[in-house]
Amino acid sequence: MALTCSDIIKFAVAIFLPPLGVFLERGCTCDLLINILLTCLGYIPGILHALYIILKY
Known part of the structure; x- marks a missing residue:
């Protein structure tokens, strides 16, 4: 998987x-709602989930 500038x-x-x-x-999908919840519960889980989503897709 190649990374782009974006x-x-x-x-x-x-x-x-x-x-x-x-x-x-x-x-605006279910992933966004999950990330908002994780970010509210703790900043680090929100960051990890966001990075996972970016790497996965």
Whole structure:
């Protein structure tokens, strides 16, 4: 899997605002709601989920 410039930008966004990184990758889906919940429960789980979503798709 090759990384593009947009993926690198999404990684940077995901570190500062995890739900925005997921939104940029997947749009308004169930993944976004899960990420918002994880970010509210703890910032680190939200970041990890966002990075996972960006790497997976």
